[in-house]
Amino acid sequence: VTSEKDIISKEKGEGKAEGASEAVLYKIDVPANRYDLLCLEGLVRGLQVFKERINLPRYEKIIPAEGEGQKLIITAETVKIRPHAVAAVLRNITFTKERYDSFIDLQEKLHQNICRLVRALVAIGTHDLDTIPGPFTFTAKAPSEIKFKPLNQSQEYTASQIMDLYRTDSHLRHYLHLIENKPRYPVIFDSNGVVLSMPPIINGDHSKISLKTRNVFIECTGTDMTKAKIVLDIIVAMFSEYCEKQFTVEAVEVIYPNGKTHIYPELAYRKEKVKPELINKKLGISETPSSLAKLLTRMCLSSHITGNGNSIEIEIPPTRADVIHACDIVEDAAIAYGYNNIQMVIPKTYTIANQLPLNKLTELLRMDLAAAGFTEALTFALCSTEDIADKLGMDISATNAVHIANPKTAEFQVARTTLLPGLLKTIAANRKMPLPLKLFEISDIVVKDLTKGKRSSHLLACSVLPLDVLQQLLDQPKPILGRNIDFSLAFFTGSAFFPGRCAEIFARGQSVGKLGVLHPDVITKFELTMPCSALEINIEPFV
């Protein structure tokens, strides 16, 4: 629950007494799209704005005078591996232990969240500006040409050595693959050639920030420009609170390979106009325009009424990158209003319901099969290749099965092409149950189609009993499938079945399934001890 939500809905936080100090701890769930609430600073700020104790601070970037600002030069080599970079400076910042921890923590959370694909999208580096003279260069070099002392290490390593060094690190080893096999690794260094960082792996020890750091140089590099900009904006917005000139950020000039330049951070404010009726209509409430404007302002979306009072102009701050459409604004209004304050109304939509014919048939069949004494099973759609091939005496290529990429275990290698393995495994797992065991399942199998994996619905009845019990299901005067369906049986040689005791089932001129006594090999492979017979038919032709 985010802070605002904490207030509106019932308190979802848990109170926990902690050891000596009786501080109450709250566990707060932050939704995945609210980067501005990932650190304590942002949460508190949001809460205070909500409670109308403060106004949302205005984040400003200060463009230094010509020649005084920092520069980040991007070279052409980065294009292939990590094309985008943005940077900013936090001037005259004061860190305390809590602030420092929070700063590091936010970077980690952002890495996990928005940067995703474990830092592939964006990697953040923060440095003590006073230790590194600019201008800075962001380029890509061969691993052997990169040498520096990584963060918290005691000696220098080349890039290749660093790869080896962190191969066993529980945290960093997941990122190595992002650059490992490339001819050149990304690297940022200062005007003295000292390495600031080798994104996305690790920063240099030389420029690491400490409690004493007064000026911070922040760089974000990555493969997604939009995300890189958002991440930078968030970090500086959150921690500029601790700068001497609160909520100001010193801009950095980024120079591209083609000579073009750009100033970062963007810290852009965007304006949107929304009609109050829209908000009221979408939510089912009726608030006045000014009341709506107030609600939105409390959600960090500063709003005021314009036009003839029939329009609300909303300013979306750079910390609210999650607001991309009017519906996001509508949701924020709802949150501020309080979801549980909205009146419930039954929609007047009049419709006649229809069942899907296949499901309707399935339900009828289930009832009749249970009445005939069969017990329903529900088995997995995913299984191993052996289950549908080897154990049934077939080759996997003949099954036309759909294969899963990178299955974690053998249990997830393929999607089932027959219901038989599932039922046989169920019997094997319930060996101790009294006989006879009569099971059935009506469910879907997946077969590769000309176009793509397709599914068809199957009925499988399986019994640890003589064959004729199953044959009755087809022969009875009002056979399970009803109507005047003529089933005919023809001898069939199937690898899963006992020779001479298997038949192919035909109805309406097409083959719809098989019936027979299972081959002893099948019985053994599924770890069964008693003879079994099975009937499997496709029910789709009967819909």
Next chain:
Amino acid sequence: MSPSVAELLLQRLERTPPGPEGGLCSLEAATALGLDHQTLVGAVKSLQALGEVIEAETRATTRWELSAEGEEVLRDGSPEVRLFHSVPSEGLPQSDAMKLPGAQVGFSKAMANKWLRLDKGAPGGPRIFRAVGAVQDVVQNSLRQVQDGNGDSLSERERTDLKRRKLLLEVGSWRKLPFKAYNFSALGLPPTCGHLHPLLKVRSQLRQIFLEMGFTEMPTDNFVESSFWNFDALFQPQQHPARDQHDTFFLQDPAEAPELPASYMARVKKVHSQGGYGSQGYKYEWKVEEARKNLLRTHTTSASARALYHLARQGKFTPVKYFSIDRVFRNESLDATHLAEFHQVEGVVADRGLTLGHLMGILQQFFTKLGISKLRFKPAYNPYTEPSMEIFSYHEGLKKWVEVGNSGVFRPELLLPMGLPESVSVIAWGLSLERPTMIKYGINNIRELVGHRVNLQMVYDNPLCRLDA
């Protein structure tokens, strides 16, 4: 309340030793209870109908009774003896003798017994004379035996004789022998029958609930789906965490979907990468190869997307209510309550002018039918809905609010590229099937419910699925 006949019988039975050696004779019991035998038989039959309470055997015995004529003979003597005694020492003219009652039968019998002599040449017509000094009335004696209940002591021939003379009646009587009552409190044998799977029983009930509310079932007959329909069409960006291998089962073969609707896809591409329809978009480079990737669907919302697209293409918009309950696949970490496959329940309403209040209203109706009527809503985040709500209900047992579902209003970036009119809102909600089933039936490990390691005894014993009782 006075005890019924059945109760009285049972009480008597209690006192007899169990099994076929013991028991009561129904005739005796009837007499002892002062009841008509037929009434007692009726009680026996109704007790038998209850099942394993008593056992009763019918023992047929034949009795003999005297006919009305037989009674007469018993009283007055057999006709032949009477005739004999009517003949004085000097004899009796036959014509006179024949006038005596019972003489017809008596004469032929007496003659056969050689008790009388007929002198045909006697003066004054044929004359009957006694042939022996005294006779025994055997017939009367026999009849007396029968009357006394000793019918068995007569020989077969004697009885046949008496029967022929219509002095004896054979009466079949049916005795009932109720045995010791069974123990009520012992468990009965379960009848052999089939069983439906608990999870699918819940599914049937939920289908029923949706149909009762006017929802039409959507086709969901594809476990395999393209990333396009599963993610992109739902405005879920291509870099979203759910789209990576850790959460989704991607397919090796077939790896790509061959056909995707071209113009629709172009609009989807635009709204992701550049925005449009009033949206800023996500502003990233949208790749068609990513959209083509085949996977096992992670939610049935992809089926809803297809259904809505189909709806948009039909021309004139008509309001709809759709539902689906089907299997979905997630590649997440597994534990006691999570499997790679589970069932998702989804409901969708598309109409003009729907509000968040309407969503809450229909949720209230839906969950009430599930037996849950105390609901609260909490803001949430889904890539494809805005506003989004998590639905909570108060669990009396646990004494806390638990999440029962997720819901929201579909984003315009999802609906408008399909071609749906701007005034149309689509509200939707979903929940898993497994969770309420496990709560309802008190199952703690999902593997006991779903899959081949199911506890079949649990399936056998599983009661009716009554959700709102």
